Amino acid sequence: MRPLVTAAALAVGLALPAHALDLDNLSEAERATLHDEIRAYLLENPEVIMEAVAVLEERQSQGQAQADVALVRDNAEAIFDDGHSWVGGNPEGDVTLVEFMDYRCGYCRRAAAEVKGLLEEDGDIRFVVKEFPILGEDSLRASRFAIATLQVAGDDAYKAVHDALMNYSGSMNEAGFTRLADSLGLDANAILAEMDSDSVSDVIAANHALARRLEISGTPSFVIGDQMVRGFVPQNAMAQVVAEIRATE
Template sequence: MRSLALAAIVAMTVGPAAALDLKNMTDAEREAFRAEVRAYLLENPEVLSEAIAVLQDRQAEQAARQDSTLIQANAKDLFSDPDDFVGGNPQGDITVVEFIDYRCGYCRKAHAEVKELINSDGNIRYIVKEFPILGDQSVIASRFAIAALRELGPEAYEKIKNGFYESFRGEVTVETLESFARDLGIDPAPVIAAMDSPDVTRIIKENHMLAQRLQVSGTPTFVMGDQMLRGYAPLETMRQIVAEERG
C-alpha cells in the first residue's frame, strides 16, 4: 500500500518521465522526501483508497486470467467426461460445471438458485462434479449418487441429487440411504451394491485431481464458460456471468 501511494505521489509531483533514485538520496533528502509524502497523504487520504482500488482491480484481473488459463488446460475433463451427469439442455450454448458436496451448507443454499438459473434460461448445459470434501458422510453420499447414475441412469441421479438438498436430513448411512431412495421411488439395492465399486472410487479420485489442478478447494465452485466462480453467489450474479460469457 505504501509503495503504491509513493508511486502515485511521484507521478503527480515529478511526472511519469522523470526518474527518482531513492537509493542514491542523501539522508537529508530522504527525510525531506518522506516528510513530503506524509504531508501529502495527510492532506489527500483519498489517494490511498484510490491506490488500493487499483491494486484490487489488477489482482482480480490477474486471477480471472489465471482461471481462464486453468479452464482451457482442463477443458476436456471439465466439459467432456463421460462419467459426469449432464442436465439442463445438453445442446445448450453455454456449459456450467458445479463442484458439489452434499454436506455443504452453501451448496444447499445455492441449489434452488442453480435450479432456477437452468430452468428459466433453457439454454444451459449443466454438469455436476461430485467433490466430497467434508468427511466420511460426504463420501458416502457421493458414492451413492454416482452409483445411482451408473446403475440407474441420469433421471435417478437427478432425483437423488435434488433430494439430498431438498428433503434428506440426518446422518448418512446405508440404512438412511435405503429409506431415502425408497421415498424417491428408487430401488436402492443395485445402488448400494455398486457404491464401493472401483469405478465409483476412480471417479471421485479423478474429480479430486481435477479440482487440485484447477486450484479448487471448496464447494460450491462453478465453472461458467471461461470464468470460475469460487463459492456461493446469488442468482442474479450467476445470470450476469452467463450473459457475459454469451456476449
C-alpha cells in the same frame, strides 16, 4: 499486512510525479525528507490509500481471471466432457455451467435454488455436476451414494437423488440411504452394493485431482464457459457471467 503495504506504495505512485519516485540518486538526507513528505501527504489524504487499494484489487482480479482462463483451457476435456459426470439443463446449450459441490455444504444448498432458477429462466445452458466431497465422511458417503445411483440407475435417478440429498437431513448411512432410495422408487440394494466400487472411487479421485489442478479448495465452485467463480453467487450474477460469455463469442 502486505497488501496494505503494497497499496501504500501504489498510493505514493498515484500521488507523486514520476521523477519523485527515482530514488537511485538521492542522498540519505533527501531520502529521509521524501519519506517524511510521503507520510505527511498520506496522513492528510488517507483517501488516496483506499483509491490505491481499489486499483490493486482490480489488477489482482484481472490477473486471477486471466490465470483462470488458462486453467480452464488446459483442463477443458476433464471439466466439460469427462464421461462420468451427470449432465443436465440443455445438453446442447451454448454455455456450460459446471458446479463442484458437496451435499453437506450449506452454501451449496443455497446455490441449488439459484442454479435451478437460472436453468429454468435460460433454456440454453448445459449443466454439469462434479461430485466434490470435502466436508468429512458424511459428505463422502453421500457422494458415493449419488454416483452409484448414476452408474446403476441412470441420469433421471441421479437427478432425483441429487435433489433429494440437497435437502436431506437424515443419517448418511445404509438405513438412511435405503429409505431415501425406497421413497424415490429406486433399487436400494443395487445402489448400496455399488457405493464402494472402484468405479465410484475413480470418479471421486478424478474430481479431486481436477479441483487441485484448477486450484479449487472450497464449495460451491463454478466454471461458467471459460470463467471460474469461486464461492456462492446468486442467480442474477451467474446470468450476468453467462451474458458476458455470449457477448464475446
